[in-house]
Amino acid sequence: MSASAISEPGTTPPATVGTVELVDDQPTPWRMLHETWAHRGLLPRIGTRVLVKGTAGAKLGRSWLFLRPTLSIVGLSLLFGAVLDVPSHGVPYLLFLLVGMIGWMAFERFLWWATRSFDSYRRFADNFDLPLLLIPTAGGCVAAIEVGIVTLLAGLVTVYFGVVDGRFYLELGPNLLLSVAALALAVSFAWGLGMWLSTLNLKARDVRIVLRYLFTIWLYVTPVIYSTEALEGVFSLLATLNPMAAPVLLFKQGMFGVGSVEPAALAISICATVVICLSGLWFLTRKAPRYLREDRFVMEDDEEELP
């Protein structure tokens, strides 16, 4: 073989016997987690992309990030606080609702963006060698910003009531750790469910359509806009079985120092989270590469609408 016939690196060897087989990568769940952690620096770079696209073309631009949750919460507060006079453990209803919404939105917003993640960030999954778990996880970055905005609103409302009522309703102390644990539980549940739904959404976009309506029902069966004092019979049982009830109640308990969480509800929530996360990780690693390759008709969203 002459020197000039030897292929350079980056080109194909001149002669090979056999057929090249290109197979899907099916990493173990542990390797997927490890690689996702190694690429964690990309999460905000990928995740916040939809925020830029979502506000593109809007006259009010990024102000919508504040306006959307504010208008939504003011509407709910007027309906359930002023009109229906829902009990709220002696806390002003607006503040009670805002704190409950922080716990709920940590779940709902994460799950929403995670489910849509392969639509929003598909070009990165198609173009680059990165762990696929990074894609639904990146949805958490947008959720974190949205929850941060509601938290800021809650802070402002707390100060307002502190001045008006002369009373600081939040219990700042070690009990705040309960709120942190509740947020971690809500986010983990959303992450695990997001692995399932983002993969299924690759196969059928109906998933995200159904999810939009499911969230409305789920919000009403979770004690976000009311306290568990108001529940009786079958509704009380539903609050125990609902895996999101315990994190929301625990978050409120940590913030206000009132109310309590049934141990059975907490156990159900933790068990559901563990099972969903493990099975979701397995499902995503096994199915997402194939669905991505097969379902090429699912194109990346051209413009993200503000949900």
Next chain:
Amino acid sequence: MVAADAALSGGLTWASLADMRPHRLKRGKHFRAEPRELQAVAADAASALDLAVHTLRDELRQYQYVWVQFAEFRVDPGAPCPRCGALRLVRAGGDHFARCTGCDARLLIVAPKGSRAASEPREEDGRKDGLSNDGHVDLLKWAGRKRITAYPDVKLVRDDERSDDRFETWYGRGFTVQGHAGVLEVVYPLRDGERVPDPDVEGEDLHRVRFWSIAAFQRAMELGVLKGWEPAGFLNPPTDPPAG
């Protein structure tokens, strides 16, 4: 350090981006040129580093980004691993990236635009020796953008038999930035017996570098397929050096 590093800002170098992971470069922060220009510079940098690169423009209103990810080798679709010749590759990142199951090489799968290697002088570009009539533009094309400085820990020996008043040839060994060992050939074209200054890199002389990973040779030796193998011309290969 490669010449293309000048296109980056904020202390970034292409070698630091060549960790085989995706990177997002933001215009104004990491580079100043047009995104399309940076994509071309990235390709040059990959060539200089003896790697392959995939780039993607991402333009969102006033924000302009270029995503880059390097790979160790570029392969044609359906081609085996260039390092170890393995036939089983694992798809990673859509249809663009793959990993070799034999040696874990990171591969960029790209359909070739032309059938001939860029480093081979083309007759239609000018004279067959790689020089056009003015002798300069095609010499740059012949030399390519790889530089010997891109290979750490290089040891070269001048080959007097293949050197004359038109060129000087060196052979040696070295490593890629990823640490893969290989054999190097460096050819300096001469004008009036002197090396030609490199117009792109101050203080360096124009030269052509070729690198062959020894992994496949080593594996072939281990498997015994080279034992007693002396094909015609193996010990005295033809060469096609440029005229200076």
